[in-house]
Amino acid sequence: MRKNRAMTHSVAMLALDGVVAFDLGVPPQVFGAARDAGNGFLYSVTTCGDGPGPVRPERGGFRIVPDHDLAPLSTADTVLVPGVSGGSAMTEGTVSPAVAAALRGAHARGARIISICTGAAVLAAAGLLDGRAAASHWAWAKRLRRLYPRVAWDFDVLFVDDGDVLTSAGVAAGVDLCLHVIRQDHGSLVANQAARRCVVSPWRDGGQAQYIEQPVPVAVGAGTEPTRAWALHRLAEPVSLEDLAGHARMSVRTFTRRFRDETGLSPRRWLLQQRVAHARLLLESTDLSVDLVARRSGLGSATALRQHLQATIGVPPSAYRRTFRQT
Template identity: 55%
Template structure:
Protein backbone atom coordinates (compact mmCIF):
# COMPACT_ATOMS: atom_id res chain seq x y z
CA UNK A 1 0.00 0.00 0.00
CA UNK A 2 1.49 3.39 -0.97
CA UNK A 3 1.48 6.44 1.28
CA UNK A 4 -1.19 8.02 -0.92
CA UNK A 5 -3.44 4.99 -0.57
CA UNK A 6 -2.97 4.61 3.18
CA UNK A 7 -6.11 5.24 5.20
CA UNK A 8 -6.51 4.21 8.83
CA UNK A 9 -9.45 2.04 9.81
CA UNK A 10 -12.06 4.47 11.16
CA UNK A 11 -13.75 3.49 14.44
CA UNK A 12 -16.80 5.45 15.61
CA UNK A 13 -17.69 5.07 19.29
CA UNK A 14 -21.33 5.92 19.99
CA UNK A 15 -21.69 7.77 23.31
CA UNK A 16 -25.21 7.47 24.72
CA UNK A 17 -26.75 9.18 27.73
CA UNK A 18 -26.05 7.29 30.93
CA UNK A 19 -22.82 5.93 29.50
CA UNK A 20 -20.25 4.24 31.72
CA UNK A 21 -16.99 6.21 31.39
CA UNK A 22 -14.74 3.17 31.77
CA UNK A 23 -16.34 1.37 28.84
CA UNK A 24 -16.33 4.54 26.73
CA UNK A 25 -12.57 4.83 27.16
CA UNK A 26 -11.69 1.26 26.17
CA UNK A 27 -11.86 1.66 22.36
CA UNK A 28 -9.76 4.84 22.49
CA UNK A 29 -7.11 3.18 24.60
CA UNK A 30 -6.87 -0.02 22.55
CA UNK A 31 -7.40 1.28 19.00
CA UNK A 32 -5.41 4.44 19.65
CA UNK A 33 -2.16 2.51 20.13
CA UNK A 34 -1.44 0.42 17.00
CA UNK A 35 0.95 1.91 14.44
CA UNK A 36 2.54 0.54 11.29
CA UNK A 37 6.29 0.28 10.61
CA UNK A 38 6.31 3.93 9.48
CA UNK A 39 4.70 5.12 12.71
CA UNK A 40 1.29 5.82 11.21
CA UNK A 41 -1.81 5.13 13.30
CA UNK A 42 -3.61 2.05 12.00
CA UNK A 43 -6.92 3.27 13.41
CA UNK A 44 -8.67 6.60 13.64
CA UNK A 45 -11.05 6.74 16.61
CA UNK A 46 -13.85 9.29 16.91
CA UNK A 47 -16.56 9.62 19.54
CA UNK A 48 -20.01 10.66 18.41
CA UNK A 49 -23.47 11.27 19.83
CA UNK A 50 -26.98 10.84 18.48
CA UNK A 51 -27.33 14.64 18.79
CA UNK A 52 -25.26 17.57 17.52
CA UNK A 53 -21.95 18.07 19.37
CA UNK A 54 -22.36 18.79 23.06
CA UNK A 55 -22.55 17.21 26.52
CA UNK A 56 -23.54 13.59 27.10
CA UNK A 57 -24.63 12.43 30.54
CA UNK A 58 -22.69 9.65 32.26
CA UNK A 59 -23.57 7.46 35.24
CA UNK A 60 -20.91 9.37 37.22
CA UNK A 61 -20.90 12.91 38.62
CA UNK A 62 -19.65 14.46 35.39
CA UNK A 63 -20.61 14.77 31.74
CA UNK A 64 -18.45 14.31 28.66
CA UNK A 65 -18.37 16.76 25.77
CA UNK A 66 -18.66 14.97 22.44
CA UNK A 67 -17.45 16.85 19.39
CA UNK A 68 -19.05 14.70 16.67
CA UNK A 69 -22.70 14.20 15.86
CA UNK A 70 -24.42 11.18 14.28
CA UNK A 71 -22.98 11.99 10.86
CA UNK A 72 -19.73 10.35 12.00
CA UNK A 73 -21.48 6.97 11.86
CA UNK A 74 -21.80 7.26 8.08
CA UNK A 75 -18.01 7.33 7.63
CA UNK A 76 -17.09 4.52 10.03
CA UNK A 77 -15.55 1.17 9.14
CA UNK A 78 -16.42 -0.08 12.64
CA UNK A 79 -19.10 1.22 15.01
CA UNK A 80 -18.81 0.39 18.71
CA UNK A 81 -21.65 0.85 21.20
CA UNK A 82 -20.29 0.92 24.78
CA UNK A 83 -22.43 0.27 27.83
CA UNK A 84 -24.81 2.83 29.23
CA UNK A 85 -26.72 2.65 32.49
CA UNK A 86 -28.98 -0.43 32.49
CA UNK A 87 -30.32 -0.68 28.93
CA UNK A 88 -29.64 2.90 27.90
CA UNK A 89 -31.93 4.36 25.24
CA UNK A 90 -33.90 1.16 24.64
CA UNK A 91 -37.55 1.12 25.68
CA UNK A 92 -38.89 -1.67 27.89
CA UNK A 93 -40.63 -3.21 24.90
CA UNK A 94 -37.33 -3.41 23.02
CA UNK A 95 -37.72 -0.31 20.82
CA UNK A 96 -35.06 2.31 20.18
CA UNK A 97 -35.61 5.96 20.93
CA UNK A 98 -36.32 7.96 17.79
CA UNK A 99 -33.03 9.87 17.80
CA UNK A 100 -31.01 6.68 18.23
CA UNK A 101 -32.91 4.91 15.45
CA UNK A 102 -32.25 7.87 13.13
CA UNK A 103 -28.55 7.85 14.04
CA UNK A 104 -28.13 4.13 13.40
CA UNK A 105 -29.83 4.50 10.02
CA UNK A 106 -26.75 6.45 8.90
CA UNK A 107 -24.48 3.38 9.22
CA UNK A 108 -23.38 2.08 5.83
CA UNK A 109 -24.13 -1.53 4.85
CA UNK A 110 -21.12 -3.75 5.56
CA UNK A 111 -19.89 -1.69 8.50
CA UNK A 112 -18.55 -3.85 11.32
CA UNK A 113 -20.62 -3.51 14.50
CA UNK A 114 -19.57 -4.19 18.09
CA UNK A 115 -20.98 -3.71 21.56
CA UNK A 116 -19.49 -3.65 25.04
CA UNK A 117 -21.59 -5.04 27.89
CA UNK A 118 -25.17 -3.66 27.77
CA UNK A 119 -24.47 -1.86 24.51
CA UNK A 120 -25.76 -5.12 23.03
CA UNK A 121 -29.33 -3.97 23.78
CA UNK A 122 -28.93 -1.24 21.17
CA UNK A 123 -27.78 -3.64 18.46
CA UNK A 124 -30.53 -6.11 19.39
CA UNK A 125 -33.28 -3.48 19.33
CA UNK A 126 -32.04 -2.30 15.92
CA UNK A 127 -32.47 -5.84 14.55
CA UNK A 128 -28.79 -6.45 13.84
CA UNK A 129 -28.61 -9.53 16.06
CA UNK A 130 -31.59 -11.62 14.97
CA UNK A 131 -30.50 -15.25 14.66
CA UNK A 132 -26.98 -14.49 15.84
CA UNK A 133 -24.95 -15.67 18.85
CA UNK A 134 -24.19 -12.83 21.27
CA UNK A 135 -23.06 -12.19 24.81
CA UNK A 136 -23.35 -9.50 27.47
CA UNK A 137 -22.64 -9.14 31.17
CA UNK A 138 -23.72 -12.36 32.88
CA UNK A 139 -26.07 -10.41 35.17
CA UNK A 140 -28.10 -9.22 32.16
CA UNK A 141 -27.98 -12.35 30.02
CA UNK A 142 -31.34 -13.84 31.03
CA UNK A 143 -33.14 -10.52 30.66
CA UNK A 144 -31.57 -9.91 27.25
CA UNK A 145 -32.69 -13.34 26.05
CA UNK A 146 -36.26 -12.76 27.29
CA UNK A 147 -36.49 -9.34 25.69
CA UNK A 148 -35.05 -10.49 22.35
CA UNK A 149 -35.95 -14.18 21.91
CA UNK A 150 -34.66 -14.27 18.33
CA UNK A 151 -31.03 -13.87 19.40
CA UNK A 152 -28.87 -16.58 21.01
CA UNK A 153 -27.29 -15.39 24.25
CA UNK A 154 -24.18 -17.15 25.57
CA UNK A 155 -23.47 -15.94 29.11
CA UNK A 156 -20.32 -18.04 29.52
CA UNK A 157 -17.89 -16.26 27.17
CA UNK A 158 -15.94 -13.01 27.28
CA UNK A 159 -16.87 -12.06 23.73
CA UNK A 160 -18.51 -13.44 20.61
CA UNK A 161 -17.11 -12.86 17.11
CA UNK A 162 -19.82 -13.48 14.53
CA UNK A 163 -17.97 -11.94 11.63
CA UNK A 164 -19.39 -8.48 11.00
CA UNK A 165 -21.02 -8.28 14.45
CA UNK A 166 -19.12 -8.72 17.71
CA UNK A 167 -20.37 -8.49 21.30
CA UNK A 168 -18.58 -8.58 24.64
CA UNK A 169 -19.39 -9.39 28.22
CA UNK A 170 -19.29 -6.75 30.92
CA UNK A 171 -16.80 -4.04 31.76
CA UNK A 172 -13.18 -5.24 31.24
CA UNK A 173 -14.31 -7.84 28.68
CA UNK A 174 -14.50 -4.86 26.34
CA UNK A 175 -10.70 -4.83 26.45
CA UNK A 176 -10.64 -8.48 25.41
CA UNK A 177 -13.00 -7.72 22.53
CA UNK A 178 -11.04 -4.73 21.25
CA UNK A 179 -7.74 -6.59 21.46
CA UNK A 180 -9.36 -9.43 19.53
CA UNK A 181 -10.41 -7.02 16.78
CA UNK A 182 -6.86 -5.62 16.57
CA UNK A 183 -5.57 -9.20 16.38
CA UNK A 184 -8.07 -10.00 13.64
CA UNK A 185 -7.25 -6.85 11.68
CA UNK A 186 -3.47 -6.69 11.99
CA UNK A 187 -2.24 -9.90 13.62
CA UNK A 188 -1.03 -11.24 16.92
CA UNK A 189 2.20 -9.24 17.12
CA UNK A 190 0.38 -5.91 16.88
CA UNK A 191 -2.28 -6.96 19.40
CA UNK A 192 0.34 -8.27 21.82
CA UNK A 193 2.23 -4.98 21.68
CA UNK A 194 -0.98 -3.07 22.45
CA UNK A 195 -1.65 -5.43 25.37
CA UNK A 196 1.85 -4.89 26.74
CA UNK A 197 1.54 -1.11 26.57
CA UNK A 198 -1.87 -1.32 28.24
CA UNK A 199 -0.50 -3.67 30.95
CA UNK A 200 -3.12 -6.36 30.33
CA UNK A 201 -2.81 -9.98 29.15
CA UNK A 202 -3.11 -10.33 25.37
CA UNK A 203 -5.60 -13.15 25.81
CA UNK A 204 -7.47 -14.05 28.99
CA UNK A 205 -8.22 -17.65 29.82
CA UNK A 206 -11.78 -18.87 30.15
CA UNK A 207 -15.11 -17.13 30.09
CA UNK A 208 -17.49 -15.35 32.43
CA UNK A 209 -18.11 -18.45 34.54
CA UNK A 210 -15.01 -17.66 36.58
CA UNK A 211 -16.45 -14.26 37.61
CA UNK A 212 -19.94 -15.32 38.68
CA UNK A 213 -20.35 -15.22 42.44
CA UNK A 214 -19.74 -18.49 44.26
CA UNK A 215 -18.99 -19.35 47.89
CA UNK A 216 -15.36 -18.45 48.64
CA UNK A 217 -13.23 -21.60 48.23
CA UNK A 218 -11.01 -22.91 50.99
CA UNK A 219 -7.65 -21.11 50.57
CA UNK A 220 -5.87 -24.35 51.46
CA UNK A 221 -7.21 -26.07 48.34
CA UNK A 222 -4.79 -26.44 45.43
CA UNK A 223 -5.30 -24.53 42.19
CA UNK A 224 -4.45 -25.46 38.62
CA UNK A 225 -2.15 -22.51 37.90
CA UNK A 226 1.08 -24.50 38.12
CA UNK A 227 -0.23 -27.13 35.70
CA UNK A 228 -1.19 -24.42 33.22
CA UNK A 229 2.24 -22.80 33.46
CA UNK A 230 3.87 -26.22 32.98
CA UNK A 231 1.73 -26.98 29.92
CA UNK A 232 2.53 -23.65 28.25
CA UNK A 233 6.21 -24.59 28.10
CA UNK A 234 5.38 -27.95 26.48
CA UNK A 235 2.73 -27.16 23.88
CA UNK A 236 4.86 -28.90 21.24
CA UNK A 237 4.66 -32.17 23.19
CA UNK A 238 1.71 -34.55 23.72
CA UNK A 239 0.03 -33.46 26.97
CA UNK A 240 -2.40 -35.81 28.65
CA UNK A 241 -5.00 -34.74 31.16
CA UNK A 242 -3.49 -37.11 33.70
CA UNK A 243 -0.13 -35.37 33.25
CA UNK A 244 -1.62 -32.00 34.15
CA UNK A 245 -3.56 -33.44 37.07
CA UNK A 246 -0.42 -35.12 38.31
CA UNK A 247 1.41 -31.78 38.45
CA UNK A 248 -1.14 -30.70 41.06
CA UNK A 249 -1.33 -34.08 42.81
CA UNK A 250 -5.03 -34.32 41.99
CA UNK A 251 -7.19 -37.02 40.50
CA UNK A 252 -8.26 -36.35 36.92
CA UNK A 253 -11.84 -35.81 38.06
CA UNK A 254 -10.91 -33.30 40.77
CA UNK A 255 -8.47 -31.50 38.49
CA UNK A 256 -11.03 -31.17 35.70
CA UNK A 257 -13.61 -29.74 38.09
CA UNK A 258 -11.18 -27.25 39.61
CA UNK A 259 -9.88 -26.27 36.17
CA UNK A 260 -13.39 -25.42 34.95
CA UNK A 261 -14.07 -23.44 38.12
CA UNK A 262 -10.91 -21.38 37.73
CA UNK A 263 -10.66 -20.98 33.96
CA UNK A 264 -14.23 -21.42 32.71
CA UNK A 265 -13.42 -24.05 30.06
CA UNK A 266 -12.21 -27.65 30.08
CA UNK A 267 -8.48 -28.44 30.07
CA UNK A 268 -8.78 -29.77 26.52
CA UNK A 269 -10.44 -26.58 25.26
CA UNK A 270 -7.82 -24.47 26.98
CA UNK A 271 -4.94 -26.47 25.47
CA UNK A 272 -6.40 -26.16 21.98
CA UNK A 273 -6.75 -22.40 22.35
CA UNK A 274 -3.14 -22.04 23.53
CA UNK A 275 -1.95 -24.10 20.59
CA UNK A 276 -3.95 -22.00 18.15
CA UNK A 277 -2.33 -18.86 19.60
CA UNK A 278 1.10 -20.47 19.29
CA UNK A 279 0.42 -21.40 15.67
CA UNK A 280 -0.73 -17.86 14.90
CA UNK A 281 2.47 -16.41 16.31
CA UNK A 282 4.65 -18.82 14.31
CA UNK A 283 2.71 -18.23 11.10
CA UNK A 284 3.16 -14.48 11.47
CA UNK A 285 6.74 -14.32 12.67
CA UNK A 286 8.60 -17.23 11.06
CA UNK A 287 9.14 -18.89 7.72
CA UNK A 288 8.64 -22.40 9.11
CA UNK A 289 6.79 -24.82 6.88
CA UNK A 290 3.21 -25.75 7.73
CA UNK A 291 4.36 -29.15 9.01
CA UNK A 292 6.97 -27.48 11.24
CA UNK A 293 4.47 -24.95 12.61
CA UNK A 294 2.01 -27.76 13.33
CA UNK A 295 4.64 -29.72 15.27
CA UNK A 296 5.88 -26.68 17.21
CA UNK A 297 2.31 -25.72 18.17
CA UNK A 298 1.47 -29.26 19.25
CA UNK A 299 -1.03 -30.14 16.53
CA UNK A 300 1.16 -32.92 15.14
CA UNK A 301 0.16 -32.59 11.49
CA UNK A 302 -0.55 -29.72 9.14
CA UNK A 303 -4.00 -31.17 8.44
CA UNK A 304 -4.88 -31.17 12.15
CA UNK A 305 -3.68 -27.58 12.47
CA UNK A 306 -5.69 -26.58 9.42
CA UNK A 307 -8.88 -28.03 10.91
CA UNK A 308 -8.38 -26.26 14.24
CA UNK A 309 -7.58 -22.88 12.67
CA UNK A 310 -10.55 -23.15 10.35
CA UNK A 311 -12.81 -23.95 13.29
CA UNK A 312 -11.39 -21.22 15.53
CA UNK A 313 -10.46 -18.43 13.11
CA UNK A 314 -12.45 -19.25 10.01
CA UNK A 315 -9.35 -19.20 7.77
CA UNK A 316 -6.70 -21.70 6.71
CA UNK A 317 -3.12 -21.42 7.98
CA UNK A 318 -1.97 -20.47 4.49
CA UNK A 319 -4.50 -17.64 4.24
CA UNK A 320 -3.68 -16.45 7.75
CA UNK A 321 0.05 -16.31 6.99
CA UNK A 322 -0.53 -14.57 3.68
CA UNK A 323 -2.52 -11.84 5.39
CA UNK A 324 -0.46 -11.17 8.49
CA UNK A 325 3.11 -11.81 7.34
CA UNK A 326 2.45 -9.40 4.49
CA UNK A 327 1.07 -6.85 6.97
CA UNK A 328 4.15 -7.20 9.19
CA UNK A 329 6.55 -6.89 6.27
CA UNK A 330 8.34 -10.16 7.03
Protein backbone atom coordinates in the same frame (compact mmCIF):
# COMPACT_ATOMS: atom_id res chain seq x y z
CA MET B 1 -0.20 -2.88 7.18
CA ARG B 2 -1.12 0.77 7.15
CA LYS B 3 1.90 3.06 7.13
CA ASN B 4 0.63 6.57 7.80
CA ARG B 5 -2.04 8.55 9.57
CA ALA B 6 -3.98 9.17 6.34
CA MET B 7 -4.66 5.42 6.15
CA THR B 8 -5.77 4.90 9.75
CA HIS B 9 -8.97 3.00 10.40
CA SER B 10 -11.62 5.35 11.79
CA VAL B 11 -13.70 4.32 14.81
CA ALA B 12 -16.77 6.33 15.86
CA MET B 13 -18.03 5.70 19.40
CA LEU B 14 -21.65 6.47 20.18
CA ALA B 15 -22.08 7.78 23.74
CA LEU B 16 -25.70 7.81 24.90
CA ASP B 17 -27.14 8.92 28.23
CA GLY B 18 -26.26 6.35 30.87
CA VAL B 19 -23.04 5.36 29.06
CA VAL B 20 -20.70 3.19 31.10
CA ALA B 21 -17.59 5.33 31.48
CA PHE B 22 -15.21 2.36 31.53
CA ASP B 23 -16.64 1.04 28.26
CA LEU B 24 -16.24 4.48 26.72
CA GLY B 25 -12.64 4.76 27.86
CA VAL B 26 -11.45 1.33 26.72
CA PRO B 27 -11.53 1.69 22.89
CA PRO B 28 -9.37 4.86 22.66
CA GLN B 29 -6.79 3.24 24.94
CA VAL B 30 -6.65 -0.15 23.24
CA PHE B 31 -6.96 1.03 19.64
CA GLY B 32 -4.53 3.86 20.40
CA ALA B 33 -1.98 1.27 21.49
CA ALA B 34 -2.06 -0.43 18.08
CA ARG B 35 0.90 0.91 16.11
CA ASP B 36 2.65 0.07 12.84
CA ALA B 37 6.36 -0.65 12.44
CA GLY B 38 7.10 3.07 12.44
CA ASN B 39 5.05 3.63 15.63
CA GLY B 40 2.26 5.24 13.62
CA PHE B 41 -1.31 4.96 14.85
CA LEU B 42 -3.40 2.35 13.06
CA TYR B 43 -6.75 3.62 14.36
CA SER B 44 -8.35 6.98 15.06
CA VAL B 45 -11.20 7.16 17.59
CA THR B 46 -13.81 9.88 17.90
CA THR B 47 -16.84 10.23 20.17
CA CYS B 48 -20.38 11.05 19.01
CA GLY B 49 -23.64 11.83 20.77
CA ASP B 50 -27.31 11.83 19.91
CA GLY B 51 -27.44 15.58 19.30
CA PRO B 52 -25.59 18.49 20.91
CA GLY B 53 -24.91 18.79 24.61
CA PRO B 54 -23.32 16.66 27.32
CA VAL B 55 -24.03 13.02 28.07
CA ARG B 56 -24.66 11.78 31.60
CA PRO B 57 -22.60 8.66 32.34
CA GLU B 58 -23.90 5.74 34.37
CA ARG B 59 -22.34 7.11 37.56
CA GLY B 60 -19.41 9.21 38.70
CA GLY B 61 -20.73 12.73 39.21
CA PHE B 62 -19.50 14.17 35.91
CA ARG B 63 -20.66 14.70 32.35
CA ILE B 64 -19.17 13.83 28.97
CA VAL B 65 -19.23 16.24 26.06
CA PRO B 66 -18.89 14.37 22.74
CA ASP B 67 -16.98 16.16 19.99
CA HIS B 68 -19.61 15.30 17.36
CA ASP B 69 -23.25 14.54 16.78
CA LEU B 70 -24.29 11.42 14.84
CA ALA B 71 -22.61 12.58 11.60
CA PRO B 72 -19.38 10.52 11.91
CA LEU B 73 -21.43 7.33 11.98
CA SER B 74 -22.09 7.89 8.28
CA THR B 75 -18.38 7.71 7.35
CA ALA B 76 -16.54 5.72 10.04
CA ASP B 77 -14.98 2.37 9.18
CA THR B 78 -16.14 0.97 12.53
CA VAL B 79 -19.04 2.12 14.70
CA LEU B 80 -18.79 1.18 18.38
CA VAL B 81 -21.54 1.40 21.01
CA PRO B 82 -20.34 1.23 24.65
CA GLY B 83 -22.53 -0.13 27.40
CA VAL B 84 -25.49 1.83 28.72
CA SER B 85 -27.27 1.77 32.07
CA GLY B 86 -30.98 2.49 32.00
CA GLY B 87 -32.37 4.23 28.94
CA SER B 88 -35.06 2.98 26.62
CA ALA B 89 -32.89 0.28 25.04
CA MET B 90 -32.63 -1.44 28.44
CA THR B 91 -36.14 -0.73 29.67
CA GLU B 92 -38.48 -0.60 26.67
CA GLY B 93 -36.55 -2.20 23.81
CA THR B 94 -36.31 1.03 21.81
CA VAL B 95 -33.83 3.74 20.81
CA SER B 96 -34.44 7.14 19.27
CA PRO B 97 -35.34 7.08 15.56
CA ALA B 98 -32.21 9.11 14.77
CA VAL B 99 -29.89 6.63 16.52
CA ALA B 100 -31.62 3.63 14.93
CA ALA B 101 -31.38 5.18 11.46
CA ALA B 102 -27.71 6.12 11.93
CA LEU B 103 -26.76 2.61 13.08
CA ARG B 104 -28.73 0.90 10.32
CA GLY B 105 -27.26 3.26 7.76
CA ALA B 106 -23.72 2.55 8.93
CA HIS B 107 -24.33 -1.19 8.75
CA ALA B 108 -25.95 -0.97 5.32
CA ARG B 109 -22.97 0.83 3.81
CA GLY B 110 -20.58 -1.84 5.15
CA ALA B 111 -19.21 -0.39 8.39
CA ARG B 112 -18.15 -2.85 11.06
CA ILE B 113 -20.49 -2.59 14.06
CA ILE B 114 -19.26 -3.30 17.60
CA SER B 115 -20.87 -3.18 21.02
CA ILE B 116 -19.49 -3.53 24.52
CA CYS B 117 -21.63 -4.99 27.31
CA THR B 118 -25.19 -3.58 27.25
CA GLY B 119 -24.38 -1.60 24.12
CA ALA B 120 -25.73 -4.76 22.47
CA ALA B 121 -29.20 -3.66 23.62
CA VAL B 122 -28.83 -0.51 21.51
CA LEU B 123 -27.89 -2.61 18.47
CA ALA B 124 -30.79 -4.97 19.15
CA ALA B 125 -33.24 -2.08 19.49
CA ALA B 126 -32.05 -0.80 16.12
CA GLY B 127 -32.80 -4.22 14.61
CA LEU B 128 -29.18 -5.12 13.86
CA LEU B 129 -29.08 -8.30 15.94
CA ASP B 130 -32.25 -10.05 14.78
CA GLY B 131 -31.39 -13.65 13.92
CA ARG B 132 -27.75 -13.16 14.96
CA ALA B 133 -25.63 -14.58 17.74
CA ALA B 134 -24.66 -11.87 20.24
CA ALA B 135 -23.03 -11.47 23.64
CA SER B 136 -23.66 -9.16 26.56
CA HIS B 137 -23.16 -9.16 30.32
CA TRP B 138 -24.46 -12.32 31.99
CA ALA B 139 -26.24 -10.30 34.71
CA TRP B 140 -28.68 -8.88 32.12
CA ALA B 141 -29.51 -12.22 30.47
CA LYS B 142 -33.10 -12.45 31.68
CA ARG B 143 -33.99 -8.88 30.71
CA LEU B 144 -32.29 -8.93 27.31
CA ARG B 145 -33.89 -12.24 26.36
CA ARG B 146 -37.28 -10.80 27.26
CA LEU B 147 -36.78 -7.50 25.41
CA TYR B 148 -35.10 -9.00 22.34
CA PRO B 149 -36.29 -12.60 21.82
CA ARG B 150 -35.18 -12.66 18.18
CA VAL B 151 -31.51 -12.42 19.16
CA ALA B 152 -29.52 -15.63 19.72
CA TRP B 153 -27.95 -14.45 22.99
CA ASP B 154 -24.84 -16.20 24.31
CA PHE B 155 -24.04 -15.18 27.88
CA ASP B 156 -21.28 -17.76 28.36
CA VAL B 157 -18.64 -16.16 26.12
CA LEU B 158 -16.44 -13.06 26.36
CA PHE B 159 -17.40 -11.92 22.88
CA VAL B 160 -19.10 -13.00 19.68
CA ASP B 161 -17.62 -12.29 16.24
CA ASP B 162 -20.48 -12.55 13.75
CA GLY B 163 -18.55 -11.05 10.85
CA ASP B 164 -19.67 -7.48 10.38
CA VAL B 165 -21.30 -7.24 13.82
CA LEU B 166 -19.30 -8.03 16.97
CA THR B 167 -20.57 -7.94 20.54
CA SER B 168 -18.83 -8.42 23.88
CA ALA B 169 -19.69 -9.24 27.46
CA GLY B 170 -19.36 -6.73 30.25
CA VAL B 171 -16.68 -4.22 31.22
CA ALA B 172 -13.23 -5.82 30.74
CA ALA B 173 -14.54 -8.05 27.94
CA GLY B 174 -14.51 -4.87 25.85
CA VAL B 175 -10.71 -5.03 26.08
CA ASP B 176 -10.80 -8.62 24.80
CA LEU B 177 -13.00 -7.62 21.86
CA CYS B 178 -10.89 -4.59 20.89
CA LEU B 179 -7.75 -6.74 20.94
CA HIS B 180 -9.58 -9.35 18.84
CA VAL B 181 -10.42 -6.68 16.26
CA ILE B 182 -6.78 -5.55 16.15
CA ARG B 183 -5.71 -9.19 15.79
CA GLN B 184 -8.13 -9.68 12.90
CA ASP B 185 -7.03 -6.46 11.19
CA HIS B 186 -3.27 -6.62 11.73
CA GLY B 187 -2.31 -9.99 13.19
CA SER B 188 -1.23 -11.31 16.57
CA LEU B 189 2.06 -9.44 16.77
CA VAL B 190 0.39 -6.02 16.64
CA ALA B 191 -2.37 -7.14 19.01
CA ASN B 192 0.15 -8.55 21.48
CA GLN B 193 2.14 -5.32 21.39
CA ALA B 194 -1.04 -3.33 22.01
CA ALA B 195 -1.87 -5.60 24.95
CA ARG B 196 1.58 -5.06 26.44
CA ARG B 197 1.21 -1.28 26.12
CA CYS B 198 -2.11 -1.54 27.97
CA VAL B 199 -0.65 -3.99 30.53
CA VAL B 200 -3.37 -6.58 29.89
CA SER B 201 -3.41 -10.16 28.73
CA PRO B 202 -3.52 -10.46 24.92
CA TRP B 203 -5.94 -13.38 25.26
CA ARG B 204 -8.11 -14.59 28.15
CA ASP B 205 -9.04 -18.22 28.43
CA GLY B 206 -12.58 -19.39 29.00
CA GLY B 207 -15.72 -17.32 28.93
CA GLN B 208 -18.16 -15.52 31.19
CA ALA B 209 -19.04 -18.76 32.93
CA GLN B 210 -16.00 -18.36 35.17
CA TYR B 211 -17.27 -14.94 36.33
CA ILE B 212 -20.94 -15.71 36.93
CA GLU B 213 -21.82 -15.42 40.61
CA GLN B 214 -21.60 -18.79 42.28
CA PRO B 215 -20.36 -20.20 45.59
CA VAL B 216 -16.59 -19.89 45.86
CA PRO B 217 -15.03 -23.38 45.74
CA VAL B 218 -13.14 -24.51 48.79
CA ALA B 219 -9.42 -24.04 48.22
CA VAL B 220 -7.51 -27.30 47.99
CA GLY B 221 -3.75 -26.92 47.81
CA ALA B 222 -2.20 -24.47 45.35
CA GLY B 223 -4.00 -23.05 42.32
CA THR B 224 -3.43 -24.22 38.76
CA GLU B 225 -1.88 -21.01 37.42
CA PRO B 226 1.76 -22.16 37.93
CA THR B 227 0.95 -25.36 36.07
CA ARG B 228 -0.63 -23.41 33.22
CA ALA B 229 2.53 -21.30 32.95
CA TRP B 230 4.62 -24.48 33.02
CA ALA B 231 2.54 -26.03 30.23
CA LEU B 232 2.80 -22.93 28.02
CA HIS B 233 6.56 -23.47 27.86
CA ARG B 234 6.05 -27.07 26.72
CA LEU B 235 3.42 -26.77 24.01
CA ALA B 236 5.55 -28.76 21.56
CA GLU B 237 5.91 -31.63 24.01
CA PRO B 238 3.35 -34.37 24.75
CA VAL B 239 1.75 -33.13 27.98
CA SER B 240 -0.90 -35.41 29.45
CA LEU B 241 -3.58 -34.70 32.03
CA GLU B 242 -1.56 -36.81 34.44
CA ASP B 243 1.52 -34.67 33.77
CA LEU B 244 -0.44 -31.50 34.53
CA ALA B 245 -1.95 -32.91 37.71
CA GLY B 246 1.44 -34.22 38.79
CA HIS B 247 3.07 -30.81 38.33
CA ALA B 248 0.30 -29.24 40.43
CA ARG B 249 0.73 -32.01 43.04
CA MET B 250 -2.95 -32.89 42.88
CA SER B 251 -4.95 -35.93 41.95
CA VAL B 252 -6.32 -35.87 38.40
CA ARG B 253 -9.85 -35.47 39.74
CA THR B 254 -8.99 -32.56 42.05
CA PHE B 255 -6.84 -30.86 39.42
CA THR B 256 -9.56 -31.12 36.77
CA ARG B 257 -12.14 -29.62 39.14
CA ARG B 258 -9.85 -26.78 40.26
CA PHE B 259 -8.76 -26.08 36.68
CA ARG B 260 -12.35 -25.78 35.49
CA ASP B 261 -13.26 -23.55 38.46
CA GLU B 262 -10.38 -21.19 37.61
CA THR B 263 -10.57 -21.11 33.81
CA GLY B 264 -14.04 -22.28 32.81
CA LEU B 265 -12.44 -24.98 30.64
CA SER B 266 -11.24 -28.53 30.98
CA PRO B 267 -7.43 -28.94 31.02
CA ARG B 268 -7.45 -30.69 27.65
CA ARG B 269 -9.63 -28.02 26.04
CA TRP B 270 -7.44 -25.25 27.47
CA LEU B 271 -4.25 -26.92 26.24
CA LEU B 272 -5.70 -27.35 22.75
CA GLN B 273 -6.66 -23.66 22.65
CA GLN B 274 -3.12 -22.64 23.59
CA ARG B 275 -1.63 -24.87 20.91
CA VAL B 276 -3.95 -23.52 18.23
CA ALA B 277 -3.18 -19.94 19.31
CA HIS B 278 0.57 -20.65 19.13
CA ALA B 279 0.15 -22.21 15.69
CA ARG B 280 -1.67 -19.07 14.50
CA LEU B 281 1.16 -16.91 15.80
CA LEU B 282 3.76 -19.05 13.98
CA LEU B 283 1.76 -18.92 10.75
CA GLU B 284 1.59 -15.12 11.00
CA SER B 285 5.13 -14.37 12.08
CA THR B 286 7.32 -17.07 10.48
CA ASP B 287 7.87 -18.85 7.18
CA LEU B 288 7.95 -22.29 8.79
CA SER B 289 6.23 -25.05 6.86
CA VAL B 290 2.78 -26.12 7.98
CA ASP B 291 4.22 -29.45 9.17
CA LEU B 292 6.82 -27.70 11.32
CA VAL B 293 4.25 -25.25 12.69
CA ALA B 294 2.09 -28.22 13.69
CA ARG B 295 4.98 -29.93 15.45
CA ARG B 296 6.21 -26.81 17.26
CA SER B 297 2.72 -26.05 18.52
CA GLY B 298 2.17 -29.59 19.74
CA LEU B 299 -0.59 -30.46 17.29
CA GLY B 300 1.46 -33.25 15.78
CA SER B 301 0.77 -33.14 12.05
CA ALA B 302 -0.28 -30.79 9.29
CA THR B 303 -3.53 -32.74 9.03
CA ALA B 304 -4.32 -32.17 12.70
CA LEU B 305 -3.44 -28.47 12.39
CA ARG B 306 -5.77 -28.10 9.39
CA GLN B 307 -8.60 -29.81 11.25
CA HIS B 308 -8.24 -27.71 14.38
CA LEU B 309 -7.79 -24.42 12.53
CA GLN B 310 -10.78 -25.16 10.33
CA ALA B 311 -12.88 -25.97 13.39
CA THR B 312 -11.68 -22.89 15.29
CA ILE B 313 -11.73 -20.09 12.70
CA GLY B 314 -13.11 -21.75 9.59
CA VAL B 315 -10.05 -21.52 7.31
CA PRO B 316 -7.08 -23.81 6.54
CA PRO B 317 -3.50 -22.82 7.49
CA SER B 318 -2.57 -21.72 3.97
CA ALA B 319 -5.50 -19.30 3.72
CA TYR B 320 -4.87 -17.98 7.24
CA ARG B 321 -1.22 -17.33 6.44
CA ARG B 322 -2.06 -15.56 3.17
CA THR B 323 -4.43 -13.26 5.03
CA PHE B 324 -2.18 -12.30 7.91
CA ARG B 325 1.20 -12.35 6.16
CA GLN B 326 0.07 -9.70 3.68
CA THR B 327 1.74 -6.30 4.02
